[in-house]
Amino acid sequence: MAATQRLELRQSQTLVMTPQLQQAIKLLQLSSLDLAAFVETELEENPLLARADDSPEAADPREAAEEVLAYGPEGGEAADSLEHALSEALPAAAEGPLDAQVDYDDNSPADDWGLSGPAGGSGAGGGFDGDGEDFEQRLSRAPTLREHLLQQLQVELSDPGERLLGAQLIEALEEDGYLRADLEELAEQLGCPRARLEALLARLQRFEPTGVFARDLRECLALQLAERDRLDPCMAALLDNLPLVAARDWERLQRLCSVDREDLIEMVAELRALDPRPAAGFGEEAVQAVVPDVLLRTRPDGGWMIELNPDSLPRVLVDSRTYARVVGGCRDLREREYLAERLQSANWLVRSLHQRATTILKVAEEIVRQQDGFFRHGVAHLRPLTLREVAEAIGMHESTVSRVTANKYLAAPRGTFELKYFFTTAIAGTSGGEHSAEAVRHRIRALIEGESADAVLSDDAIVAQLRSEGVDIARRTVAKYREAMQIPSSLQRRRGRAFAP
16 A cells, blocks of 8 residues: 555644633642742732732722723723632633643643742742851751761861861761761762771761661660669660560560560560651751641531631732833833733733632532531531532532642631541441441441450451441451551450550
């Protein structure tokens, strides 16, 4: 068959991801903290965006609406993003839905997926403001582990060569304070005998926090016990058999350590008082408090009142006055096009924030409706729920619901929960119906916590109890849930309770 060339006309439909739609989808899955950082970057880069609470010229954009209309089609009333989010009306269909199903090329470069993230953009650096930390920032933060060890290194070691080797060992430390690098390889890289490196390591292991520079868990605990003058032969034998401690094989440990029951109880208590991660307190970032995106309160009639948290919504608006004032003084077409592009970007950001807020509220309302029993009676009444069920109920795409529930939190009288918490798999019931996997896990924990020392429940006994309560569950599923909750087996629990003082 001969190969020939020919021209054909084909008609097809495709949905193209515009930069604005990409930005709207990106905003939908950001947490409140990431969203605030993103909006801050946009405020720095776009002169036509302003904060609604501190911009006097943009405080009443409606007064400038008529001026903007005179200069181009992008003008109009400019309500800020918070007013949009808290309004009763949903965005019009022409404004671009956030749950559009999109075909895209997996091989497209990352830069084609919209604007830069919260850390990107030209506003992130430049000038003296971004060149490192200032004096007050250095004083306000706690020293890192390496800084703390280098300070001790300068005091304890006077030889410049040892200081250099010590600094290299500090750099080889892992984040938890352990030195897991091979000393033979380090000695070869540093060009020194291994014996010298080991002697230096012994000195560094006396640094604070005690246990740092240990090469394994046993050595870490031994360093702490040696500092307390408690590393006797019996305790050393206990450290040599840490797997038996984890398995709670107390009878065998008594024989190996040559101690009686009372002494072993005291030794194990001392062991539990030690810190297996001595460097955990260094270099930790400040814990960020969770800012809920949705607030749930009870109404006087017993129903639920669901509203967005104003503190998690950035309040920005389009600075129409600045546009109206500047566009008239444009000297050429390029400047006018730049202002038009900035105005379009500002308007789209405000609309995207509005759509994001209303979508979150719609999804949260459906979750509360579906999980009404949980909010009223607790986790035992949590019902199985999938993303597809919520998406079908509110008329959105499943991927949109997935983005909305990522990194979003709901504050209720029962506590603060991530929206994804309410989506759990289903476990069949013995007489039909389904049970939430999270509710079953909660029931397993309650059964184990309520068992007595002389009647420890095995996994088979838990299965029998759950089936009597209408939950059709397999033994391996009970074991999987128990291990995920870090609950020991019945044999380990029996040993531990028999050994307890």
